[in-house]
Structures are given as C-alpha cells and as structure tokens.
Amino acid sequence: MPFIAPAIAAIGAAATGIASFVGGLGIVGQALLGIGLNFAVSALRGDQKQEPVSGTQLQVQYGADRPREVAVGLVAVAGHDVYTNTYGASNKYMQKVFVLSDFPVTALTRIAVNGEWRAINWGNVEGRGAQVTGFEKDVLRIRFYDGRHTALQAAEFGEHGLVGSSNPAGRWTADHVGKATSFVVVNARFDDEEMASLPQFLFEFQGAPLYDVRKDTTAGGAGAQRWNDVATWEYSENPIVQAYNYERGFFANGQLLVGKGVPVADLPAAPWMSAANVCDESTPTRSLRYRAGALFSTSDGVTHSDNLAPVLEACSGGLFYLVDGDHPIVGANQPVVATLTDDDIIVGSPRQFRAKRSRSDLVNTVFGTYNSPDDLWAATSYDPRSSAPALAADRERHAKALNFGAVFVASQASDLAEAALRRARYQASETVIVRPRWIVLEPGDWISLASARYGTRTYQVVGRSLGALNANGARNVTLTLDEVGNGIYDSSVVIPERPPRISPGFPVRLSTLQGFIAYASQVTNAAGRALPAITVQWDLIDDVTVDAVVIEYWKSDDPARRIQATFDRASVSGVVAEGLVPRTSYTLQGTVVTNPPRNTFFSAPQIVTTLTEDLAAELADLQEDIQEILRFGPESLARFEELLEGLAATIATTNVVQHSEAENANASLIEERTTRATETEALARRTDGVVAELTDVATLATGTATVVETMEGRVTLTEEGLAVAAERQEIVESRIDSVEGVNLGQANALNSLSTSVTQQGNSITAQANLISGVQATVGEVSAQGLFSTQVVAGGSGGSVRLALLARVTAGSGYTQTGIFLDITNGVGTVLIDANRFIITDGANPNVFPFVVQGGIVKLAIARFQQLISDNGKMLIDGSGGTISIYD
Structure with missing residues (x-):
C-alpha cells in the first residue's frame, strides 16, 4: 500500500510544518462571543448553535486531509486510520496504526474490541506489544505512543515492528516518528476461532497534559508547573483548566495547533484560579463537582465558541470579556457585590422592566444526553428534569434539549440540567441607567436592586456601557440585568413562579351540549x-x-x-x-x-x-318474532323432503360398480367420483350406496332397500368474492311398491350436515346446518320426526335457531307440535308449539296443575302475590287477600 507512506510522513512532520487554526480573534473577534455568555442557558434559549464537538469520535477517520484535533480530559475515539500492513507466512499478521490526538496525551486506559471493553496488560509486553486481554489465544497486542516521544520504540525495528515487518520493506522507516502525535499500533494475529477478521476498535484515553495556573508559583499559584515547560504539565479533567489552555493555545515547536493564542496578560490568574477551584469541589454524589473530556477541532466551520461550548457547558460556565482580559464564570452561586436602590437610577431616564419571559423563552422541562463510558461512549439519556410548579404556572409543557458533549458522568449531567432549568425560572430582566460611580460593576457580577415599584431582586450584570454627555449628565452607566438567585444551585430554595399573562377573554362559543x-x-x-x-x-x-x-x-x-x-x-x-x-x-x-x-x-x-x-302492544310485537321462529319448522321439513326426493336422482346418476341379478331379485353397489378445478371453481364429490330389490312373484309387490352416502366440497369465485360449501348426507330408505308402481309403504331416515362461508366485499358470513329426520308413510298418512339446527355468524352479529318437531299428516291436514330454541339480535327465546301444553310432577296422574289448551291458560292450583289486569284497573292482592277495582 504505497499511498500510506505520505500519510505517515505527514505525522512525522507534525511538529514542524502544521498549518494551524487561526489563533487569537483579537478584540473585535472576541466580542462576537458576547458579553455574559452562559453556554448552558444560551442553549436552552436557542441562542447557542449546537455543533458536533464533543469528547467522542466513534467513527474511524481515513485519509490525510483531516482537521487537527487535540484531546483534553477523558475521551474515546475510533482513531484516524493511517497505516495498514500484513506480513508473515500467508500474511498471518496485520498491523494497523490509529492516530488518537495531534498533541501528546497522558495514558491509554482501555480498548473496546467489537463492542466489548478489554483491559490492556502492560505487564505482558513482547515484540508485538502489550497483550489485550479477554481472548483465549494471544491474538491481539498493541503498542502505545503518547506523543512525547522523540524516536520510535526499539520494538519497531524487530520482527513485528513497523519498520522491521513493513511489506514491502521501506513503507515505514525510522524517519516516520510521529513527533508530538499520539497513536496506537495494533498487531492482530489471524485465527479462525478468535480473529477471523480485523475487529472494530474504540480507544479510551486520558487527553493532553495541561497547564494549571494554580500550580505555577511564578503565576501566583503554588507548584512547579511552568507554561514554557510541557514536561511539568499534568492530566486534568477540570473544565476551567481545559478552557484556559484553549485560550492560550496548544503549540508545537512554536506553531499554534489549536486554540486562540491569547496572551497571558489578557487572562488574569485570580478569576481563573477561583473558577477552577469551584470545579474541584466535592458534592454529595461526586468527589469532583465538574469534569469534562473534549476534542478541540480545527474542522471547517468550527469556531472558538463551538470548541469551548461543550467544556463550559460541563461546568455551567461562561466567559466574560472585560477591559483587563477574559474572565471565566462557573456554575455556583455568587456573592452579591453591590446593593442599588431607586436613588441610584437617573431620574427621568428610560427604564425597561420585564417580569416574565415570553412564551417562546419559557422552559419547564429539560432533557438530553451525555457520553456514557459504560455504553461505549454513546450519547445516552440522563434523567430528564422537570418542575411541577413551573408546569402549573406555564399551563403547558415547554421542553428543550440540552446535550452535554463533554460530560461523561450521569449525575453531573442531571445536576447541570437541573441548574439550567432553575436558572431559566428566574425570569425578570431590567435595563437601567445608573450614576457614574457604578462603573466599577463588571459583567458577571451579582447585585441587589431594590425598587419601590418592582420589588427587590438579585440580578447578574450581563451588559455594561457608558453614556455620552446629555441632559442627564456625562458617563452615566447603562446596565443590562438578568434575574438570578441562590435557587439556581440550591434545590432547597423555592423559586417563586409568576402566573402567565392572560389575554382578554373572547366570547364563549359552545363546542358541545352543556348539562346534558x-x-x-x-x-x-x-x-x-x-x-x-x-x-x-x-x-x-x-x-x-x-x-x-x-x-x-x-x-x-x-x-x-x-x-x-x-x-x-x-x-x-x-x-x-x-x-x-x-x-x-x-x-x-x-x-x-x-x-x-x-x-x-x-x-x-x-x-x-x-x-x-302495555301488554297488548308488547304481545302484538312479540307475535312477529314468534311467526319468524315458527317458520323455521316448515322450512326444515321442506328441506328434509327435498333431500329425500334427491335420492332417486342420485341413484340414477351414479355408476354401478358391482351388480348381482336373479329372476326376481337384484342387488347393486353404486359409486361416483367427481373432481373439477378451474380458475373460478374447485369441486370434489363422492357418492357410495347399496340397493337391494326383491319382487314377490305371488303379489308382484316389490320391496326396495337403499342406503346412500354423499360428500361434496366446493369453492367458487364470484364477482362478490369467495363462496365455500361442504356437505355430507346419509339417507336410508325402505319401501314397498305395487305392480303398478304405486307406493304402498315407505320409511326413511336422513342425516344431513352442511357448512358454508361466503365473502361479499369486506363482509364474511359463515353458516352451518344440521338436519336429522325420520319419516313413515302408508297411503295418505305420514308421520315425521325432525331435529334441525342452524347457526349463522357475520354481518352485525350471530344467530342460532333449533327445532325439535313432530308432525302427522292425513290428507291435506296435519297435526304438529314442536320445541324451538332461538337466539336473534341478542334475545334468547324458547317457543313451544302445541295444541295442549301440560306441566305435571308425575306423582299424581289425576292432577294437572298447569295446562294451556285452546289458547287459554288453566290452573288447577296456584299461589300468587298480585294479579293485575291488562288495563291496570283491577288488582287482586294474594298476600293481603283483597280485590281492588279502579275506575
């Protein structure tokens, strides 16, 4: 891979020829960041542009044309892939070089391999490097360069080194040192079981050693650190220390790599020391109040504000640009440095007061993410923060996201979100013009302003300017103030909520029926x-x-x-x-x-x-339901007779598969098989039967015994949809016919099962029927017994109809009795069809206590409490023993 060598050469030249991000912005450029900028609060207000600058780089970078990055604090990156080499028998070994930072770093803490954290055994080092644990075989080792080296390790010239194993030779030479650049050499040995392919890596490491002005005796601190001696610097997760180093800039051989390059004279030590000390304070849940890890980048479009924002958000901090230089402020309650009253305000000068933010600026819920090391440094949600009093006052949820790109501790992220939320609930702001003596106030100061009209409030000075000579005098001071309070970082303090402004009411227009x-x-x-x-x-x-x-x-x-x-x-x-x-x-x-x-x-x-x-009307309506149920009996009998009539046609159309015949007798086995399949129909039918026939030679009367079984299944496609039907019928018949063919006597028994499912558009209807009947006929007298059941489901519901029916026909008249069970439209009915209905206990055959005959109910003996006539004008009280008649 000859294209790799130029990239490595670029690493070697990093200390001497790196074109850097532009250094100090100067007075005008610095002013662009704004006086009194608090990054966390600005993000909630929507003022701060959120750039993808954070403490993680989870995607591998490729190519030589990439921005410089300097890592500070604890971070994790997939690295910049600058070199790949295979060597050994069958290219069994592979080397990869990943750049971590374009500035020295402090330590490599651990490595994730294919999404699983692995420890590095620095005590087990050989030619291929330190062993990466967690594998059964020795398949992965690494060598680490922290960027403070001046030459390659001796191992690089051995059998498994970058120089010693370069393939072909000369791809990596002793000149490819990578001074001031931190990188990792990965050596993988391919193994079918544990290393069949090169895995994905994520490197967690401690970023650049940093200069801490608190530890420099010559700068007013106490310690041996010196700005011009990087060897004295130490690793730090303090956000203010990280911001201070960015302000002064990261240099290599006099070249500014990343940062502003602000002169030390413009960074007064006292406020930076004070702010850093606050970050190092302990809290009930953490040993350090504020920690951060970030990648300062020179990518196109990334400004100094973009680089500083994640770090300053990690401490709820901001920067103020004052006459004597840049001042940091950190997330902690500040002392009140001055108390002003109405007497300090210039009489007659314009004064602007706003007690409450606009609805677009209201925030009562904060949510977002932080970088979770336990989740491979993925952006993970912290516990969202919400204020019940604020929700009640705002009358609706106003939620905004606050993502912490440089925070890797969950409790810290939650505390920062809580502080930002509470800071936003101090809603008052003022712009006042005060007397010249208050020129001593500086942006960032907390003051108290007692006003007879607006009350006493604590404010932070976020803007200050001097006025020209006018009718009110010269050098008057205009102060821009935002309300603050101890409740920002002390949850025990109750922040007073102000009810929202309510616009004048509009005429009430009904949207529904009231008092219904x-x-x-x-x-x-x-x-x-x-x-x-x-x-x-x-x-x-x-x-x-x-x-x-x-x-x-x-x-x-x-x-x-x-x-x-x-x-x-x-x-x-x-x-x-x-x-x-x-x-x-x-x-x-x-x-x-x-x-x-x-x-x-x-x-x-x-x-x-x-x-x-009333009873008459109810019975009249009931009559229609009864007639509907009663119709089911004759319909079932008609179906029964229809099936019997089909017997002869079935026998005539079936094939005789076996036949025996004598002079006056014959016997046959009949059989039929039919199948058919077309684009619109599928049919299968089977019929089996036996027929035995014998003629009496004396009377010439013929007796016939028949048994037939038929099964059929059919599926039909129509314009409305599918129609599916299945039937099974069993019929037995015995009969005697005269020589003239007149039926002298006949007995039949039938059992029929049928089912169907039909589709019409989106509507499905399913139906099943059962008919079991017997019939005996001699001359004009016929007796029939029938049991029939029909069930239907689909459409608007389901129904069940069952009939147990007996009928005797003589000539044109018949006598019928039956019991009907019916469920239709959710109503269950039991109906008895009889000339005479009797209930008896059977113990005394001479007593029939309940009889219905000729449409009249007859009671032999009854006990009752009340009897009421249909018109309600007569009442018989069985309990009281009275009869009452009303006009």
Missing part, C-alpha cells in the same frame, strides 16, 4: 298505545352561532347502528322514540350544530334503560 341528561319515559301513539321513549334535557343555549341540537343514540350493545334526532336551539328538552324497544339499555350523547361551522364534539354519554309498554 336523559331518562326513560313513554309516549302514546294515535291508537292510544303506550310506547317506550327517552326524554333528553340540556342547559339553555345563548350562543347565537348555534343552529340546532343533535342527539345521537344506540343500543348499548350495538354501537354500530346509531340514530340521530335534531331539535331547535331554543328548546331545552326533547323526546326520542324512533327505533326504541322496551326494557333495553340505550346510550345517548348530544352536540350542537353551528353556523358558521366549527369543530364540535359530543357530550359525555348517558345510559338509559327503556320502560315496558
């Missing part, structure tokens, strides 16, 4: 018949845009079938009766119709059970 109720009642038709009804009521409507009231109702167990009734808007009640049946549960709801039309909705449903109607 319903109850059971009755109505009387023209014939004087009492029918069930439901009375509905609602509140008086004074909305002039309402045209009408609509009531919708349905059987509670059949919501698909709904009825609507419309009433005038001026009414407050109405009666619905259409389609109602007695003693049935109905659900009702109401709404309004408006002009001009607008969205409306139905009121809460009301459930009502209808009353009964």
Whole structure:
C-alpha cells in the first residue's frame, strides 16, 4: 500500500510544518462571543448553535486531509486510520496504526474490541506489544505512543515492528516518528476461532497534559508547573483548566495547533484560579463537582465558541470579556457585590422592566444526553428534569434539549440540567441607567436592586456601557440585568413562579351540549298505545352561532347502528322514540350544530334503560318474532323432503360398480367420483350406496332397500368474492311398491350436515346446518320426526335457531307440535308449539296443575302475590287477600 507512506510522513512532520487554526480573534473577534455568555442557558434559549464537538469520535477517520484535533480530559475515539500492513507466512499478521490526538496525551486506559471493553496488560509486553486481554489465544497486542516521544520504540525495528515487518520493506522507516502525535499500533494475529477478521476498535484515553495556573508559583499559584515547560504539565479533567489552555493555545515547536493564542496578560490568574477551584469541589454524589473530556477541532466551520461550548457547558460556565482580559464564570452561586436602590437610577431616564419571559423563552422541562463510558461512549439519556410548579404556572409543557458533549458522568449531567432549568425560572430582566460611580460593576457580577415599584431582586450584570454627555449628565452607566438567585444551585430554595399573562377573554362559543341528561319515559301513539321513549334535557343555549341540537343514540350493545334526532336551539328538552324497544339499555350523547361551522364534539354519554309498554302492544310485537321462529319448522321439513326426493336422482346418476341379478331379485353397489378445478371453481364429490330389490312373484309387490352416502366440497369465485360449501348426507330408505308402481309403504331416515362461508366485499358470513329426520308413510298418512339446527355468524352479529318437531299428516291436514330454541339480535327465546301444553310432577296422574289448551291458560292450583289486569284497573292482592277495582 504505497499511498500510506505520505500519510505517515505527514505525522512525522507534525511538529514542524502544521498549518494551524487561526489563533487569537483579537478584540473585535472576541466580542462576537458576547458579553455574559452562559453556554448552558444560551442553549436552552436557542441562542447557542449546537455543533458536533464533543469528547467522542466513534467513527474511524481515513485519509490525510483531516482537521487537527487535540484531546483534553477523558475521551474515546475510533482513531484516524493511517497505516495498514500484513506480513508473515500467508500474511498471518496485520498491523494497523490509529492516530488518537495531534498533541501528546497522558495514558491509554482501555480498548473496546467489537463492542466489548478489554483491559490492556502492560505487564505482558513482547515484540508485538502489550497483550489485550479477554481472548483465549494471544491474538491481539498493541503498542502505545503518547506523543512525547522523540524516536520510535526499539520494538519497531524487530520482527513485528513497523519498520522491521513493513511489506514491502521501506513503507515505514525510522524517519516516520510521529513527533508530538499520539497513536496506537495494533498487531492482530489471524485465527479462525478468535480473529477471523480485523475487529472494530474504540480507544479510551486520558487527553493532553495541561497547564494549571494554580500550580505555577511564578503565576501566583503554588507548584512547579511552568507554561514554557510541557514536561511539568499534568492530566486534568477540570473544565476551567481545559478552557484556559484553549485560550492560550496548544503549540508545537512554536506553531499554534489549536486554540486562540491569547496572551497571558489578557487572562488574569485570580478569576481563573477561583473558577477552577469551584470545579474541584466535592458534592454529595461526586468527589469532583465538574469534569469534562473534549476534542478541540480545527474542522471547517468550527469556531472558538463551538470548541469551548461543550467544556463550559460541563461546568455551567461562561466567559466574560472585560477591559483587563477574559474572565471565566462557573456554575455556583455568587456573592452579591453591590446593593442599588431607586436613588441610584437617573431620574427621568428610560427604564425597561420585564417580569416574565415570553412564551417562546419559557422552559419547564429539560432533557438530553451525555457520553456514557459504560455504553461505549454513546450519547445516552440522563434523567430528564422537570418542575411541577413551573408546569402549573406555564399551563403547558415547554421542553428543550440540552446535550452535554463533554460530560461523561450521569449525575453531573442531571445536576447541570437541573441548574439550567432553575436558572431559566428566574425570569425578570431590567435595563437601567445608573450614576457614574457604578462603573466599577463588571459583567458577571451579582447585585441587589431594590425598587419601590418592582420589588427587590438579585440580578447578574450581563451588559455594561457608558453614556455620552446629555441632559442627564456625562458617563452615566447603562446596565443590562438578568434575574438570578441562590435557587439556581440550591434545590432547597423555592423559586417563586409568576402566573402567565392572560389575554382578554373572547366570547364563549359552545363546542358541545352543556348539562346534558336523559331518562326513560313513554309516549302514546294515535291508537292510544303506550310506547317506550327517552326524554333528553340540556342547559339553555345563548350562543347565537348555534343552529340546532343533535342527539345521537344506540343500543348499548350495538354501537354500530346509531340514530340521530335534531331539535331547535331554543328548546331545552326533547323526546326520542324512533327505533326504541322496551326494557333495553340505550346510550345517548348530544352536540350542537353551528353556523358558521366549527369543530364540535359530543357530550359525555348517558345510559338509559327503556320502560315496558302495555301488554297488548308488547304481545302484538312479540307475535312477529314468534311467526319468524315458527317458520323455521316448515322450512326444515321442506328441506328434509327435498333431500329425500334427491335420492332417486342420485341413484340414477351414479355408476354401478358391482351388480348381482336373479329372476326376481337384484342387488347393486353404486359409486361416483367427481373432481373439477378451474380458475373460478374447485369441486370434489363422492357418492357410495347399496340397493337391494326383491319382487314377490305371488303379489308382484316389490320391496326396495337403499342406503346412500354423499360428500361434496366446493369453492367458487364470484364477482362478490369467495363462496365455500361442504356437505355430507346419509339417507336410508325402505319401501314397498305395487305392480303398478304405486307406493304402498315407505320409511326413511336422513342425516344431513352442511357448512358454508361466503365473502361479499369486506363482509364474511359463515353458516352451518344440521338436519336429522325420520319419516313413515302408508297411503295418505305420514308421520315425521325432525331435529334441525342452524347457526349463522357475520354481518352485525350471530344467530342460532333449533327445532325439535313432530308432525302427522292425513290428507291435506296435519297435526304438529314442536320445541324451538332461538337466539336473534341478542334475545334468547324458547317457543313451544302445541295444541295442549301440560306441566305435571308425575306423582299424581289425576292432577294437572298447569295446562294451556285452546289458547287459554288453566290452573288447577296456584299461589300468587298480585294479579293485575291488562288495563291496570283491577288488582287482586294474594298476600293481603283483597280485590281492588279502579275506575
């Protein structure tokens, strides 16, 4: 791979010829960051542009044309792949070189191989490097260069080194040192069981050693660190220390690699030391309050603000650019440095006060992600933070994301989100003009302002300017103030919530029916018949845009079938009766119709059970149901006789497969097999039977015995859809015919099973039938016994109909009795069809306590509590022993 050598040469020249990101922005460029910038709060307000600058780089980078990156704090990267080499017998070994950072780093802590963390055994080092644990065989080793080296390790010139094993020789030479660049050499030995292919890597390491001004005696601190001696620097996860180093810049051989290059004179040590000390404080859940890990980048479009934002967000911090230089501020409550009153404000000067943020700036819920080392440094959600008092005050959720690209501790991310949320709940702001003596106030200071009109509040100075000479004097100071308080970082402090501004009310327009109720009642038709009804009521409507009231109702167990009734808007009640049946549960709801039309909705449903109607009307309606059930008996008998008549046709069309014949007798076995398959039909049918026939030579009467079994299955495709049917029939018949062919006597028994499923569009109907019957006929007298069942499912529900029927026919008349069981439309019925219906206990054959005969109920003996006449005018009280008659 000859194209790799130029890339490695570029690494070797990093210390002497790297074109860097532009250094200091100068006074104007620095001002672009804004006075009083707090990155976390700005992100919540939507002011801060969120760039993909963070402490992770999970995708491998390729090619020589890539931005410089300097890692600080604890970070993880997949690395920059700059070299690949295979060597050994059958190219059994592979070398890879991954650049971690374009600046020295402190330590390589662990490595993830194919998504699983592995430790590095630095005590087991040989020619291929330190052993990566977790494998049964010695298949993976690494060598680590922290960037502070001046030459290649001796191992690189051995059998498994970059120089010693380069293939072909000379691809990697002693000149490819990679000074000031931290990188890892991976050596993999291919093995069919554990290393069949090169795995994916993720390297976790401690970033650059950093200069800490607190540890430099010559800068006002205490320690041996010196800015001009990198060897004295130490690894640090302190966000302010990281930001300080970025401000001064990262250099190699006098060249600025990354950072601003701000002179030390513009970075006063005292505020930087103070802010760094706050980051190193402990909390109840952490030994260090704020920690960070980031990759400072020179990628196109990435500004100094983009690089600093993740680090300063990690400590809820910001930068203020003052006359004496750049000042940091960190997430902690600040002391109040001054107290102002109305007397300090220039009388007659313009004053702007806002007690509450606009709705677009409100935040009451914060969520987001941090970099989780346990999850391979993936962006992982921290516990979202929300404020119940804020939600109540805002009357709706205002959620914003706050992603921490340089935070790798979950509790820290949650605390930062909580602080940012609480900071946003201090909502007041002011712009005031005060007397010249307050020129001493600086952006970032916390002050107290007591106002007779607006109350006493604590503010942070976020802007300051001097005024020109005018009628109010010269050098007056304009202060821009944002409300703050100790509640930002102290959750025990209650932040007062201010109710939102409520706009003047608009006319109330109804969107549903108010005060809707319903109850059971009755109505009387023209014939004087009492029918069930439901009375509905609602509140008086004074909305002039309402045209009408609509009531919708349905059987509670059949919501698909709904009825609507419309009433005038001026009414407050109405009666619905259409389609109602007695003693049935109905659900009702109401709404309004408006002009001009607008969205409306139905009121809460009301459930009502209808009353009964008078007995005569109820029996009249019941008569139709009874006739419908009774029709099932004759229909079943007709089907029974139809099947019997089909016997002769079946025998005539089947094949005789075996036949025996004598002078006056014959016997046959019959059989038929039919199959057919077309584009619109599939059919299979089988018929088996026996026929035996014998003639009496004396009387010439013929006796015939027949048994036939038929099975058929059919599937048909029609324009409406599929029709599927299956049938099985068993028929036995015995008969005697005269010499003239007149039937003298016949007995039949039949058992028929049939099923069908039909499809019509999206509707499916399934039906099954069973008929079992016997019949005996001599002359004009016929006796029949039948059991028939029909079940149907589909459409709007299901039904079951069963008949146990007996009939004797003599001439043109017949006598019939039967029991019918029926379930239709959710109503179960037991119907007995008889001339005489008797109930007896069988113990006393002389006593029949309950008899129905000739349509009259006869009771031999009965006990009752009350008997009421149909018109309600006569009452017999069986308990009290009275008879009452009313006019």
